[in-house]
Every structure is written in structure tokens, then in C-alpha cells.
Amino acid sequence: xxxxxxxxxxxxxxxxxxxxxxxxxxxxxxxxxxxxxxxxxxxxxxxxxxxxxxxxxxxxxxxxxxxxxxxxxxxxxxxxxxxxxxxxxxxxxxxxxxxxxxxxxxxxxxxxxxxxxxxxxxxxxxxxxxxxxxxxxxxxxxxxxxxxxxxxxxxxxxxxxxxxxxxxxxxxxxxxxxxx
Amino acid sequence: xxxxxxxxxxxxxxxxxxxxxxxxxxxxxxxxxxxxxxxxxxxxxxxxxxxxxxxxxxxxxxxxxxxxxxxxxxxxxxxxxxxxxxxxxxxxxxxxxxxxxxxxxxxxxxxxxxxxxxxxxxxxxxxxxxxxxxxxxxxxxxxxxxxxxxxxxxxxxxxxxxxxxxxxxxxxxxxxxxxx
DNA sequence: CTTACCATGTAAGGCGTTACATGATTCA
DNA sequence: TGAATCATGTAACGCCTTACATGGTAAG
Numbered sequence: 001x002x003x004x005x006x007x008x009x010x011x012x013x014x015x016x017x018x019x020x021x022x023x024x025x026x027x028x029x030x031x032x033x034x035x036x037x038x039x040x041x042x043x044x045x046x047x048x049x050x051x052x053x054x055x056x057x058x059x060x061x062x063x064x065x066x067x068x069x070x071x072x073x074x075x076x077x078x079x080x081x082x083x084x085x086x087x088x089x090x091x092x093x094x095x096x097x098x099x100x101x102x103x104x105x106x107x108x109x110x111x112x113x114x115x116x117x118x119x120x121x122x123x124x125x126x127x128x129x130x131x132x133x134x135x136x137x138x139x140x141x142x143x144x145x146x147x148x149x150x151x152x153x154x155x156x157x158x159x160x161x162x163x164x165x166x167x168x169x170x171x172x173x174x175x176x177x178x179x180x
Numbered sequence: 181x182x183x184x185x186x187x188x189x190x191x192x193x194x195x196x197x198x199x200x201x202x203x204x205x206x207x208x209x210x211x212x213x214x215x216x217x218x219x220x221x222x223x224x225x226x227x228x229x230x231x232x233x234x235x236x237x238x239x240x241x242x243x244x245x246x247x248x249x250x251x252x253x254x255x256x257x258x259x260x261x262x263x264x265x266x267x268x269x270x271x272x273x274x275x276x277x278x279x280x281x282x283x284x285x286x287x288x289x290x291x292x293x294x295x296x297x298x299x300x301x302x303x304x305x306x307x308x309x310x311x312x313x314x315x316x317x318x319x320x321x322x323x324x325x326x327x328x329x330x331x332x333x334x335x336x337x338x339x340x341x342x343x344x345x346x347x348x349x350x351x352x353x354x355x356x357x358x359x360x
Numbered sequence: 361c362t363t364a365c366c367a368t369g370t371a372a373g374g375c376g377t378t379a380c381a382t383g384a385t386t387c388a
Numbered sequence: 389t390g391a392a393t394c395a396t397g398t399a400a401c402g403c404c405t406t407a408c409a410t411g412g413t414a415a416g
Contacts, residue, residue: 013284022369036275036280037281067367090278098272101217107331158346222378
């Protein structure tokens with residue numbers, strides 16, 4: 001019943017659209033996927049190796065660039081594996097917000113500390129939100145260039161909706177906090 | 181730089197309000213904290229043991245109940261440890277939404293599969309949201325009984341705000357999906 | 361010429377889950 | 389009397405991060 005490792009699936013998902021190096025996969029994780037998924041090199045490279053062994057991807061050396069790049073591409077088997085995962089229902093969505101934990105236990109620290117955490121959260125979210133608005137604009141402009149863009153846009157809009165809600169909550173919460 | 185384990189802090193936070201058994205701690209995690217944190221028995225009991233060794237909690241046997249309960253209480257040292265953590269800035273808030281990943285890669289599976297995931301998500305969130313509304317009502321009614329309740333209410337309202345935003349997104353997303 | 365970025369990988373170890381093991385009590 | 393819940397714990401193992409280790413290239 002081994003809680004299936006999702007790393008394979010994220011990587012295959014990225015490769016389903018274009019061939020990439022491990023380094024590029026990491027970059028995608030840190031940008032496009034960053035607010036709902038993440039991964040380190042220490043998990044990306046070993047996963048790529050094992051997927052190569054299992055025939056889910058192929059590897060080709062890129063010597064052109066002068067750099068020693070390993071470019072990975074998805075195979076037919078990999079595409080089937082990905083589709084199979086896509087069809088299955090979601091196992092779990094996880095949220096681990098340390099911020100909320102600090103607020104939940106805020107009574108121990110008091111109002112001021114709690115307000116500081118809310119303000120720090122607000123600042124962080126505002127920054128993220130403006131990034132998302134930029135991405136939304138870019139995606140909307142090239143929506144018809146590629147059928148994947150519609151799906152990317154959906155997740156960006158999810159981020160915009162939720163981050164906007166977070167900001168509303170921050171203001172309400174600061175008000176509630178200061179009330180007697 | 182050991183990415184500080186938060187399990188201690190959650191447990192200490194719960195114990196800062198009332199003495200509890202490991203089993204009761206698990207229940208709190210599954211109800212009050214469940215939408216922004218989680219833990220299994222396999223992590224709760226060992227953490228309690230190590231905190232006992234470190235003098236952050238004390239243990240007392242409850243023989244009254246007929247059951248063999250181990251009731252844990254926070255110590256002064258534990259309270260200081262908790263406060264110290266509360267004062268420090270948040271390290272990271274993590275979101276790992278498999279649902280969003282399936283949607284991000286939705287182009288590979290197609291519209292119908294994606295719509296199914298959105299609908300399943302919507303149903304789950306609706307259920308969670310109505311639970312949160314109940315809790316909100318209860319907390320509002322006994323807001324002045326205990327100073328901790330204000331903080332609990334803040335997190336519940338966070339949940340309500342974000343889940344409501346999720347639902348709005350679901351409807352928008354289903355519309356966007358079906359559009360050409 | 362040196363800083364930032366590109367690029368790949370390994371090793372150790374932390375954290376936490378799942379599954380296993382056990383048994384008492386409550387309630388229908 | 390059997391199912392659900394209360395109650396505690398361990399063992400194995402999976403997953404992923406951090407830190408380490410190495411070296412090339414682009415740009416200022």
C-alpha cells in the first residue's frame with residue numbers, strides 16, 4: 001500500500017511537455033510549481049536514474065553546448081505511467097503551515113508576537129501574489145500557442161484566488177487580534 | 181542547521197493549554213489542527229518519550245479510569261522552549277496539493293479527467309467548509325471563556341476564507357475548462 | 361578575475377508514515 | 389458477543405533534505 005512516491009509523476013509531467021535536464025527540472029519546480037510542490041537536487045537526480053532504469057525516460061548527452069548536459073526525454077512507457085497516475089483519484093492534499101501553528105498557539109506568546117507573524121506572512125504573500133499576476137498575464141497572452149497553457153493558467157488562478165483570500169484574512173485577523 | 185523538527189512544538193503547544201495523553205493529542209491533530217498540520221501515532225509517542233527525557237514534559241499514570249493512561253503535562257522548561265519557538269520567525273509554509281499537480285499536467289489526461297479532479301476536490305472542500313462553520317459558531321459562543329479561543333478562531337477563519345476561495349475557483353475553473 | 365550561474369551527483373541522516381502487535385472498555 | 393473506540397507502543401522502511409564534492413562557463 002506503499003504511499004506512492006509522486007516525484008516520478010512530477011518529473012514525468014514536466015518531461016511530457018519538453019525534454020529537460022535535471023537542472024532545468026529543478027528550476028521549473030522552483031518557479032512554476034513552487035507554490036504547490038517542491039523538490040531538491042538530492043531527490044531529482046536519483047529519481048531520474050531510477051526512471052532511466054525502469055524505461056520511463058531516456059537520456060542523451062548534449063555535447064554541443066560545451067557543457068556536460070544530460071537531457072532526459074519521456075518514453076512511451078513513461079507517458080502511459082503518467083496517464084495512469086493522472087486517471088487515479090487524488091490521494092491527499094497536504095498543507096503544513098507553520099504560520100498557522102504559531103497563530104493557533106498565539107495565546108502563549110501574546111498579541112504582539114502573533115501580529116508580527118501575521119504581518120510577515122502578509123508581506124510574503126503580497127510578493128508571491130504579484131509574481132502570480134505577472135505569470136497570469138503572460139499565460140493569457142499566449143493561451144492559444146499551446147494546449148498546456150490552459151492548464152497552467154488554471155493553477156496560477158488557483159494561486160491568485162487563495163493568496164488574495166490570505167491577504168483579506170490578514171487584515172481581518174489583525175483587526176480581530178487588537179479587539180478586546 | 182538541522183531543519184528543526186516541529187513535532188515537539190505542536191505537542192508542547194497543545195500541552196500548554198491542558199494535560200493530555202498521546203491518544204488525545206492525536207485526536208486534536210485530527211480535528212482542530214487537521215487542515216494545517218498532521219501527525220501519526222508513530223511520531224507522537226516517540227516524540228513524547230524524547231521530550232520526557234529532555235525534561236520538556238512530565239508523565240503521570242492515570243489508574244482511576246481503569247485504563248492505562250499516560251497523561252503528559254508541560255514543564256516550565258517546556259513552556260520556555262515553546263515560547264522561544266513562538267518568538268522566532270516562521271521557517272516555511274508548505275503546500276503539497278496533488279490535486280493541483282494533476283491539474284497542472286491536465287493536458288496529458290484531457291478535459292474530462294481534469295474536470296473529475298476538480299469536482300472531487302470541490303466535494304471534499306464543501307464538506308470541510310461546513311465543518312469549519314460549525315466550529316466557528318462554537319468558538320464565537322465561548323470566545324470569552326478562555327483567552328486561547330481567540331487564537332483558535334483566527335485559524336478557523338483562515339480555513340473558512342481559503343476554502344471559500346477554493347470553491348469559487350472550482351466553479352471558475354470548470355467554466356474555463358469547458359471553454360474553447 | 362571573480363562572482364554568479366550552470367550542471368551533476370553522492371552520503372548521511374532526519375523525519376515521519378504504515379504496518380504490526382497488543383489489549384482493555386464501552387455500547388448496541 | 390461483537391464492533392467501535394480507547395490506548396500505547398515498536399519496527400521497518402520510504403522519502404526527501406542538507407551538506408558535501410566537483411567542475412565548467414558567462415558576464416561584469
